[in-house]
Amino acid sequence: MKTRTKKWASAILSISLAAVVLLAGCSKNNETSPPGSSGTNANGGDKFDSLPKDLSISAFDRGAVSSDEGTYEENRWVKWMQEQSGINLSVVPVPRNQAQDKLNVLIASNQAPDLIWEYDRNYIGNLVSQGVIQPIDDYIDQYSTTYKQYLQENPDLKPYITFDGKIYAMTTRRTISTVANHGLLIRQDWLDKLGLKTPITVDEFVAVAKAFKEQDPDGDGKANTVPIVGYTTRDIYSAMFGTDVVDWYLEDGKMKYGPTLDRYGDALALEKQVYEMGLADKENFTDTDNSRAKQLWTTGKAGICLCQWGNGTMTSMNRDLLTNNPDAKPVAFEPVTTKYGKYGTYQETPAYIYVTFNKNMKNPKAAIEYLDWMMDKGWFSLTYGQEGVHYKLVNGIPQKLDADKVKKEVGYANEYAVLRPQEEKPEDLLIKAAQDPLSQQIAKLEVDSLQVVMKNKFRRDIPYQPNITEINELKASFQKTVDEIRAKTVTQSGYSAEEGLADIRKEWNRLGGEKAEQLAQEWYDGNKASFK
Incomplete structure (x- = not known):
């Protein structure tokens, strides 16, 4: 569960991501497939089968890996994932509190991992709008078994991972303890x-x-x-x-x-x-x-x-x-x-982590294979550790054997369990605990x-936010202004909340807020019939 102070991409987002899109458009890499394309080659075989099963994925660095465990890039669990999945996996950590800014820099410098994930659907929408990630409908249909079935069994998750009529992410359902935040x-x-x-x-x-x-x-x-x-x-x-x-x-x-x-x-x-x-x-x-x-x-x-x-x-x-x-x-x-x-x-929406495919990914078939393995087996051990060492099963529920040992040896591994078909009841927490x-x-x-x-329900008037390029760009630049005015309002004597709100509204209108409201209204009127 992420510590949920929602993060927004900084003003660098539009510039940096536009730059990487331009660079990507100018590059020629014969090993990279067109976004969302199938894997069939001219001979009827699968063009991805001849490629190495190399895959990189982002992870949040929360400073939870002790020195004797290693680093977020190299530790017992990264080695375990490589061995168990059959994928040559590499981890690209980003600081949790600056995750989106760091990802933006990696994207702009063409160093972003193959799999980019976030809790924030709005950020994923920005990546879609900027052309950084690719649709994955065809990959799921052609290569997936486990996730394809999961999505069929949980159709209400599909709107959260769909942008402009295409699926751009894989996600699983949140448990009650991750809906609560x-x-x-x-x-x-x-x-x-x-x-x-x-x-x-x-x-x-x-x-x-x-x-x-x-x-x-x-x-x-x-x-x-x-x-x-x-x-x-x-x-x-x-x-x-x-x-x-x-x-x-x-x-x-x-x-x-x-x-x-x-x-x-x-x-x-x-x-x-x-x-x-x-x-x-x-x-x-x-x-x-x-x-x-x-x-x-x-x-x-x-x-x-x-x-x-x-x-x-x-x-x-x-x-x-x-x-x-x-x-x-x-x-x-x-x-x-x-x-x-x-x-x-x-409180969070039902969709948990959004896992997306970099448009420059070389082997999406390997990515699907890895994520299907994560859904089948990987998530459980990454969440609870090794049976007999970190937990024992009590009525089918993993119970911690030693809280300190689990915290040190397993706690950080949660960052790697990006898809987890987990079910949970509140009373399970007592059984799970040491x-x-x-x-x-x-x-x-x-x-x-x-x-x-x-x-008490958190107020959410619409199930998810509009993904409109003009709105995304405005929000990315406007958020910094809101943060600055909030800090000034709270800490500066002689500057009232009324003045702060007035300045927020003034800046909103200056940046094109009225047009954004019009676009948002059109989006709402066109989509409200599908909202439950």
Whole structure:
């Protein structure tokens, strides 16, 4: 599961990708097949059979590979994938927090891997528009068995991987724990000590944070607590007001872009209020790798975490917190009510990872063979490790034998399991977790957190975003402006949220926002009949 602060390609996207398209158009490589073409040659044989089974794939570098395990490029699991799949696989890691920017640079320099993947459908749409990736309908039909059957059995996933009438990606269905994403945690022991109740309104949220700052909830006699930390703060504040900074919404039947709405102005106002009252970490805007949020939470200096429901990073953070302070009682709580009502924190669409084929890929048949193997066998071991070493089966569910060993030796391997036909129930988390008391305590917290997160639906007015070149280009350049104005609004005294929203709208219109809204409306009117 990705830590879901949604990333957008920077303004370099249009320039760099246009450049690579131009370069690709000028190059002549007899070994590269035309995008989306079949593998039949003039003699009736398969032209890909004579090519080496060489394949490269991107992977998110989250800094999770220990030195004695190797690197993201070379480790036990890369070697295992090569041996088990029969594919000469190479891994191209990109930093998670700058993944799209790094991929753009690789694409522009003609060094991008054969398989490029992301969680973000909008980014995939950009690659389609720029001609960087190729349609794969013919490859699936001609070479796939496992994935072709999976797609037939899950037809509702097809619209998410279809652009301009062609399939451009392979994906699998998310489990409930990967649909759930962002969430909120609060220190129940701090609430109890100060005689406070869990906040249910935005005013109560601010009041509780203020008490956490002023009333020494950690009992060390020092004014050193930071009430609110997190690495998804922007998205959570926006979601509580029923908007987002990168999505389109229907307001009175009209397509409008999230950060131009009054709702986003109100989210900015709350974030600014919290910041000016000293209730949020002042280093939040520079904490690009989340290290500051982790430090404050795990050392017991923070009372509210705007993070994730559990799993992955949050699992590790809670393990460290409870190891350092066994008396801590982190619990999940629901998003608070605003004047617009009550909305859930960010939840993903059904499609999981989008795996795409570089247009310059030499052997798409080998790629299909590899991804079919991943669907058949590879994903399970990459997710859970080796039976008898990392897990044992309990009622068919893999149960961790040693949480620390699994974290070190298997945790990073999840990055390679790009397609996984996994099924899951919330209660499975208790079985999957190691059986030591701490692991079970964290698993119980995560079951509770998952149930809390899924109680309230994230506002999503349309199932997926329009893929229109003019809109994609505008959003790519506009996102930087939104981020800059948000930072200025929150941190600069004398500059109000109202002024920030006005400047966002001014820049939106200057860049062609009205035309984008017209195109989005036409797209919606033409597609709404197919939305469920």
